[in-house]
Amino acid sequence: MLPAFMTEAAFRDLLYIVSFALFITGLSGLTGPTTAVRGNRIAAAGMAVAVVATLLRPTVSNWGLILLGVALGAVIGLVSARRVQMTAMPQMVALFNGVGGGAVALIAWVEFRGSDGFTHVATYVAIFTVFAAIVGSVSFWGSIFAFSKLQGLITGNPVTVGRLQVPLNAVLVAITVACATAIVAGGDGELLFVALLVAGAVLGAALVLPIGGADMPVVISLLNAFTGLSAAATGVALNNTALIVAGMIVGASGTLLTQQMAAAMNRSIRSVVAGGFGGTGELPAGGGEAAPVRSTSAADVAIQLAYASQVVIVPGYGLAVSQAQHALRQMTKLLEASGVIVKYAIHPVAGRMPGHMNVLLAEAEVPYDQLTEPDEINPELPRTDVALVIGANDVVNPDARSNPQSPLYGMPILDVDKAGSIIVLKRSMRSGYAGVENPLFSDPKTAMLFGDAKTSITDITEALTPLVGAAAATP
Amino acid sequence: MLVTSLGTLVLAGFVGYAVISKVPTTLHTPLMSGTNAIHGIVVLGGILLLATGAATGTFDKVLAVVAVIFGTVNVVGGFVVTDRMLEMFKPKDRR
Numbered sequence: 001m002l003p004a005f006m007t008e009a010a011f012r013d014l015l016y017i018v019s020f021a022l023f024i025t026g027l028s029g030l031t032g033p034t035t036a037v038r039g040n041r042i043a044a045a046g047m048a049v050a051v052v053a054t055l056l057r058p059t060v061s062n063w064g065l066i067l068l069g070v071a072l073g074a075v076i077g078l079v080s081a082r083r084v085q086m087t088a089m090p091q092m093v094a095l096f097n098g099v100g101g102g103a104v105a106l107i108a109w110v111e112f113r114g115s116d117g118f119t120h121v122a123t124y125v126a127i128f129t130v131f132a133a134i135v136g137s138v139s140f141w142g143s144i145f146a147f148s149k150l151q152g153l154i155t156g157n158p159v160t161v162g163r164l165q166v167p168l169n170a171v172l173v174a175i176t177v178a179c180a181t182a183i184v185a186g187g188d189g190e191l192l193f194v195a196l197l198v199a200g201a202v203l204g205a206a207l208v209l210p211i212g213g214a215d216m217p218v219v220i221s222l223l224n225a226f227t228g229l230s231a232a233a234t235g236v237a238l239n240n241t242a243l244i245v246a247g248m249i250v251g252a253s254g255t256l257l258t259q260q261m262a263a264a265m266n267r268s269i270r271s272v273v274a275g276g277f278g279g280t281g282e283l284p285a286g287g288g289e290a291a292p293v294r295s296t297s298a299a300d301v302a303i304q305l306a307y308a309s310q311v312v313i314v315p316g317y318g319l320a321v322s323q324a325q326h327a328l329r330q331m332t333k334l335l336e337a338s339g340v341i342v343k344y345a346i347h348p349v350a351g352r353m354p355g356h357m358n359v360l361l362a363e364a365e366v367p368y369d370q371l372t373e374p375d376e377i378n379p380e381l382p383r384t385d386v387a388l389v390i391g392a393n394d395v396v397n398p399d400a401r402s403n404p405q406s407p408l409y410g411m412p413i414l415d416v417d418k419a420g421s422i423i424v425l426k427r428s429m430r431s432g433y434a435g436v437e438n439p440l441f442s443d444p445k446t447a448m449l450f451g452d453a454k455t456s457i458t459d460i461t462e463a464l465t466p467l468v469g470a471a472a473a474t475p
Numbered sequence: 476m477l478v479t480s481l482g483t484l485v486l487a488g489f490v491g492y493a494v495i496s497k498v499p500t501t502l503h504t505p506l507m508s509g510t511n512a513i514h515g516i517v518v519l520g521g522i523l524l525l526a527t528g529a530a531t532g533t534f535d536k537v538l539a540v541v542a543v544i545f546g547t548v549n550v551v552g553g554f555v556v557t558d559r560m561l562e563m564f565k566p567k568d569r570r
Contacts, residue, residue: 023513024490030509030557031498037561040509044554047516054519055526062525062536069521069540073547080548081555092556093508100514100549106542107520114529124477221507228514232487236480238520244480245487246516252491253510257503264500348500355504362563373500 008057015053016242022046023246027253033368050242086363087320090353091150094143094220097227101139104230105197108133111237117188128237130180130196135230137200138207139223145208146220160210172203207273215272217353218262222269225254264348264412293429296447298459301388301423305460306467308385310341312377314414315361318391318427320351324454325364328390331461332366338468344370345377345387345414347395378415387419389440391426391453397438407436422446425456505560512553518546 023046029039051070060066077096084092108129112118118126148154161168179196211219228250235243262269305311313332319325332342344366350357358371381387389396399406400413416422422445429441429450440446449456498506521542524530530539 020487024494027491027510027513028494030506031495031502033499033502036502036505037558040505040512040554040557040561043509043513047513047550047554050516050519051522054522057526060526061528062530065536065540066522066525066543069525069543070518070547073518073544074551076544077548077551077553078555081552081559084556086560089504089508089556089560092552093504093511096508096515096549096552096556097511099545100511100517103515103517103521103542103545103549106538106545107517107524110524110530110535110538110542113535114524114531122477217507224507224511224514228510231514231517231520232484234517234520236477236484238523239476239480240519240523241483243516243519244483245490246513248484248487249491249494250510250514252488253495254491254507256492256495257498257507257510260498260500261503264503346501348503353504353507355501358501359504359560359563371501 012053012056013241015049015056016240016245019046019050019053019242020245020249022049023249027249050246053242085323086360087323088151089356089359090217090220091147093353094146094150094223097220097224098140098143098147101136101143101223101227101230104132104136104227104234105140105200106136107234108136108237109193109197112183112193113190117190117193118183119186119188123184125237126184128233130183132230132233132237133193133196134176134180134200135226135233137197138204139227139230141201141204142208142223142226143204143220145205146216146223149208150216156212156216158210158212165206165210169203169206172199172206175199176203211272217349217356218258218269218272220353221254221258221261222273225251225258228252228254261349293441294444294447296423296449298449298456299463300447301449302460302463302467304386304421304423305335305340305388306338306464308340308420310343310380310384311335311386311388312343312345312381312384312416312419314345314347314350314387314389314392314396314416315357316347316350316390316392316395318425318453320356320360321391322452322454324390324457325360325366327454327457327461329361329364329366331457331464334461334464334468342370343372343377343380345374345381345416346371347374347392347414348412350392350395374412374414381415382418384419385421387416387422389416389422389424389426390457393426393438394436396440397436398440399436399438416440417443417445420445424448425453426450427452505557508553508557508560512550512557515546515549515551515553518543518550521546 022042026039026043029035111129115121149156176199183192228247232244232247235247335342346357396414396416397408398417400408400411417440521539524539530536
């Protein structure tokens, strides 16, 4: 059926070109809110084309095993992606990234075994495969530890060996490079390859364990870029265009995305990887004595809200943890019905991943046009009657603006301290993710409502119901 | 073969960089998840090992099948989870 000039292999390559054209189209769609859904589906279609193209060959061995693997993987992927709570999204992405890295490492291992320790392949194939094996292993184990931290299976605080951390990492890198060099130079002992994978695994753990919860999204994004690079290396080794292009696009875009995320938190990738920040630690604790704070009741909050003309809501991780987004939506509907202007101020790093909060609020059907970014909302805050901070802390810490001693200094924040009054819903006086004091809480304009965010919001809504009826009735 | 591959590699790197340059922070999470799904393309590597008969012994086949499972989880899970996230951004009714 194919024209004479078109060999099987050429046809396959042609389909690969179609597939990465779809990836690129899809990816550029993913960068805009209106085109994103379609973009993602286009990319998925590209993947389907690539898989079909790979199987278009005159003889395919092990059909059964291939189908078994694909079927099992599809079921596991589908079920876990469907079941996962929106709040658990960061660790789910980490896990999906990890298995990708794991696949790369395993493929490299099979290649090593299949070529008797790279004895009858070109040197460059050995180099790229060994690279893929290391990075794949780092990515797999790094992601597993990131998942465990976010899921609370192990402590979210930084785990370090103190000053020895950097030398330790250097030694691990040296061991990995030594194994890799020995293999490429002709070492064909399988133990050597396993040692390489293990060294990569320890390196992955050593890279992620010292990192505190707040920096975790940056690390996941970095590991995502790693997996992309390792996939591209596998592509070079296997001489497969689709793998090279798709892997490298992810490697490059992932690196850029990591930079953007780090920039949104005023952190550099280097300082994130160096670790030590992002949890409780040896940070300056601002004198130690607790500044006096004013606490309030749900009924008082309700009154303040009902008689405000503009309310700005600052949701944070506390909202996500207590799953309060739907309760919040109920409350704001009441306020809107009585004529209060409600806006949501979303800090880029609110929640646990940039954009995470937008996903949660969108799930609760908050209209997209009520979600604002710091640049838009900050000029409006001085004209705002009430700023309602729900489970957010570091992103509203005025020290980031004014105190050069603060670790947060320089981070762009939401200027809620400029609003008429501030209400902070918080579980306790514990400090935020970064473990830094927040002078906002002791501001005379601030009132604290302690308790679980969802319970507090429900209480406020209850107290609000009779009030807004009255407010709506009086002109 | 190496030079062609390297050429493709470098070009793809630039494309990846260019495509992503301007992303609203709102979309960082879905975008990370979407690119995450795309690197699941390594599943092709696992499929190739089996399809071409490169994986011969039982142990090699087991490793390759696990690689295919891992890769597919990455692809399917990644795209579905991204779709779920993005569905929520869709305006319910146009004003």
